[in-house]
Amino acid sequence: MADAQTAITLLKEAYAASIVEMTSINGTPRLQVKKDAVPQITQFLHTHPKLRGALSLLWVVDHRPRETRYEICYLFTLSEHHEWLLLCTDLHGEDRLFPSITPHIHAAKWYEREIRDMFGLIPIGHPDMRRLVRHEHWPKGSHPLKKDFRWDTILERVQGQHVFRHIEGEGVFEVAVGPIHAGIIEPGHFRFSVAGEPIMQLELHHFWKHRGVEKLFERQQLTEAVPLAERVSGDTTVGHSLAYCQAVETLMQIKVPRRACYLRSFFLELERLYNHIGDVGAICTDVAYSLPHAHCGRLKEQIMQLNDRLTGSRFLRGVNCVGGVGTDVTNEQLAKATVELDGLEPDFTDLEKIAFANSTLKDRVETTGVLSNSIAWDHGVMGVVGRASGIDRDIRRDHPFAAYDELSPKVVLYRYGDVRARMRVRIDEIHESLRLIREIRQHIPLGPIVAQPTGKPASGTWALSAVEGWRGEILYMVMAGENGGIHRCKVRDPSFVNWPAIQYAVLGNIVPDFPVINKSFNMSYAGNDL
Amino acid sequence: MFSILKKSLKTGVVTGQYPKAEASQEPISPEAAQNTKPFRRSLAIREVDTGSCNACEMEMNALANPVYDVERFGVHIVASPRHADALVVTGPVTVNMERALKDVYKQTPDPKIVIALGDCAINCGIFKGSYAVTGPVERHIPVDVRIPGCPPRPGEILKALSELRDAQRRSGD
Numbered sequence: 001m002a003d004a005q006t007a008i009t010l011l012k013e014a015y016a017a018s019i020v021e022m023t024s025i026n027g028t029p030r031l032q033v034k035k036d037a038v039p040q041i042t043q044f045l046h047t048h049p050k051l052r053g054a055l056s057l058l059w060v061v062d063h064r065p066r067e068t069r070y071e072i073c074y075l076f077t078l079s080e081h082h083e084w085l086l087l088c089t090d091l092h093g094e095d096r097l098f099p100s101i102t103p104h105i106h107a108a109k110w111y112e113r114e115i116r117d118m119f120g121l122i123p124i125g126h127p128d129m130r131r132l133v134r135h136e137h138w139p140k141g142s143h144p145l146k147k148d149f150r151w152d153t154i155l156e157r158v159q160g161q162h163v164f165r166h167i168e169g170e171g172v173f174e175v176a177v178g179p180i181h182a183g184i185i186e187p188g189h190f191r192f193s194v195a196g197e198p199i200m201q202l203e204l205h206h207f208w209k210h211r212g213v214e215k216l217f218e219r220q221q222l223t224e225a226v227p228l229a230e231r232v233s234g235d236t237t238v239g240h241s242l243a244y245c246q247a248v249e250t251l252m253q254i255k256v257p258r259r260a261c262y263l264r265s266f267f268l269e270l271e272r273l274y275n276h277i278g279d280v281g282a283i284c285t286d287v288a289y290s291l292p293h294a295h296c297g298r299l300k301e302q303i304m305q306l307n308d309r310l311t312g313s314r315f316l317r318g319v320n321c322v323g324g325v326g327t328d329v330t331n332e333q334l335a336k337a338t339v340e341l342d343g344l345e346p347d348f349t350d351l352e353k354i355a356f357a358n359s360t361l362k363d364r365v366e367t368t369g370v371l372s373n374s375i376a377w378d379h380g381v382m383g384v385v386g387r388a389s390g391i392d393r394d395i396r397r398d399h400p401f402a403a404y405d406e407l408s409p410k411v412v413l414y415r416y417g418d419v420r421a422r423m424r425v426r427i428d429e430i431h432e433s434l435r436l437i438r439e440i441r442q443h444i445p446l447g448p449i450v451a452q453p454t455g456k457p458a459s460g461t462w463a464l465s466a467v468e469g470w471r472g473e474i475l476y477m478v479m480a481g482e483n484g485g486i487h488r489c490k491v492r493d494p495s496f497v498n499w500p501a502i503q504y505a506v507l508g509n510i511v512p513d514f515p516v517i518n519k520s521f522n523m524s525y526a527g528n529d530l
Numbered sequence: 531m532f533s534i535l536k537k538s539l540k541t542g543v544v545t546g547q548y549p550k551a552e553a554s555q556e557p558i559s560p561e562a563a564q565n566t567k568p569f570r571r572s573l574a575i576r577e578v579d580t581g582s583c584n585a586c587e588m589e590m591n592a593l594a595n596p597v598y599d600v601e602r603f604g605v606h607i608v609a610s611p612r613h614a615d616a617l618v619v620t621g622p623v624t625v626n627m628e629r630a631l632k633d634v635y636k637q638t639p640d641p642k643i644v645i646a647l648g649d650c651a652i653n654c655g656i657f658k659g660s661y662a663v664t665g666p667v668e669r670h671i672p673v674d675v676r677i678p679g680c681p682p683r684p685g686e687i688l689k690a691l692s693e694l695r696d697a698q699r700r701s702g703d
Contacts, residue, residue, distance in 0.1 A: 183609070212663065232583065
């Protein structure tokens with residue numbers, strides 16, 4: 001197992017002819033390679049036993065009008081020390097084809113289909129060439145993220161139907177669920193092929209909520225786009241806005257004051273708390289045990305009212321700004337909040353005992369919806385779902401941000417990958433968040449809460465930032481444009497990577513277990529669709 | 531069993547423990563009050579998400595928790611548009627959801643009312659003008675009640691619903 005330097009040495013030995021240039025961006029090594037060598041190099045990084053690189057992000061930048069080229073970048077995380085390595089390649093002039101890496105690295109499957117929809121660049125060799133983001137009624141040739149596509153284009157409609165994979169056979173029928181579901185939840189479409197009760201195949205058809213967030217970012221100034229980042233996924237307000245602010249701060253070389261870092265960690269842990277508590281309750285209600293759901297609803301409401309009292313917003317909107325935090329929380333308020341949360345902990349522990357004392361609940365959550373470690377690794381699954389299947393990744397420990405270089409969060413890991421494991425990951429993370437909040441309250445320094453941004457970064461410079469939101473790893477890539485604007489902002493919520501994994505987790509389970517499996521994943525539809 | 535009972539007794543009653551909301555900034559119009567008359571004091575609500583960020587959905591889900599408990603006001607959340615009296619629509623209507631919204635409106639039997647929840651449903655909020663957004667809900671279906679906010683607090687949603695109930699009781703008779 002090795003780090004980025006070893007990886008570069010091994011790559012230079014094996015593929016010296018294909019490597020054009022080697023640089024480094026904000027400490028991350030960057031290799032410029034020839035387009036045709038990309039599949040072999042990426043397969044090497046992914047399968048080499050010493051490296052075991054996982055694909056973290058795949059994005060395209062349209063450099064027009066400055067230069068006529070598209071740049072495709074691949075971000076890998078090497079397994080042992082969790083270091084990043086960037087591979088970049090260019091498409092010049094009229095070139096629209098690029099080789100697909102999906103046959104070897106399955107984590108790239110949705111990224112490449114999204115690139116085709118948004119940029120019109122075709123991944124050659126991709127096994128699934130159907131539309132992803134633009135549903136079939138969008139006109140041909142309308143690729144929103146290209147620089148010659150206006151942000152406020154009024155689109156026409158054409159005729160078209162999404163083609164689902166069929167299973168033929170006696171007694172096999174299709175069940176279509178969505179986009180409007182029975183509960184109060186976001187729209188998404190699930191196509192089941194069932195033979196009796198057991199699910200033979202599940203196919204997802206999402207992106208109903210595509211609002212054009214990445215294009216809207218390109219209209220904003222770097223320091224003013226935080227409200228848009230907050231509304232990418234409403235329940236991950238702090239996660240997304242923090243990731244965006246960190247990327248801009250790296251770009252503009254702003255050093256965030258320590259007190260602001262601690263406050264950012266505090267708000268992030270609050271967000272993790274209220275969402276995990278809500279999820280545990282929701283999983284219980286999906287197995288028809290509504291008592292814990294009512295209690296968790298009460299506890300979640302308590303935390304959201306605490307958020308409202310501390311910051312004026314139940315979802316912690318307006319707390320992050322470029323350079324620090326926008327609202328200060330005095331040490332007395334922090335002390336009172338910690339006392340209140342300490343009172344919440346035994347309340348929640350009682351609930352845990354009540355929930356797991358119920359044999360029906362235990363019967364329904366154990367061995368249901370198993371996502372094995374090998375499938376999770378192949379598809380790049382991360383976050384809560386990944387940690388329940390044995391994927392040991394947590395950005396708070398691997399790439400410490402905000403105050404996590406001084407706090408040391410314990411990473412929860414379970415191996416079985418069933419609904420119970422995902423529930424237990426959430427329960428353990430709730431206790432860990434409460435402990436982290438106590439530590440934050442003890443160690444938070446006094447001082448300023450915001451560093452004013454000065455100057456404008458050079459056009460074309462860019463920065464990456466990663467935050468461990470409550471669902472998983474949120475990655476932002478922000479490239480500066482002319483005059484303090486944004487040329488390209490790539491937003492990746494962990495749901496984008498985890499959604500396809502549910503298609504594997506439900507196989508063999510019965511249809512009535514689908515709601516609890518879906519709830520145990522609890523992926524964001526809005527964060528996925530952008 | 532005893533631990534459950536003990537917990538319920540120890541917790542006590544939490545209903546109503548939320549900060550009181552001020553009067554809604556969008557008053558109920560006489561037409562909306564007239565349209566709500568058939569339902570008297572109860573309402574069966576179906577929620578339709580046409581592209582919101584999910585915060586409005588979480589606030590609507592909060593209405594069902596023990597603290598807000600919307601069912602004590604006669605408001606019931608139903609699973610199908612065919613059982614609904616009122617459609618609560620959130621989100622700026624995205625290009626992909628436009629057809630689904632119109633279908634749901636047609637499938638909901640008359641009489642019905644439409645409540646636009648949140649800034650996105652009323653005026654598209656921060657997504658106004660985007661290529662993927664087809665304009666506020668009232669461009670596609672007639673809207674009776676508007677509840678502004680990003681997102682509106684559950685207390686504010688309850689206040690708007692109770693104002694609706696009062697308005698329909700006062701109108702005519």
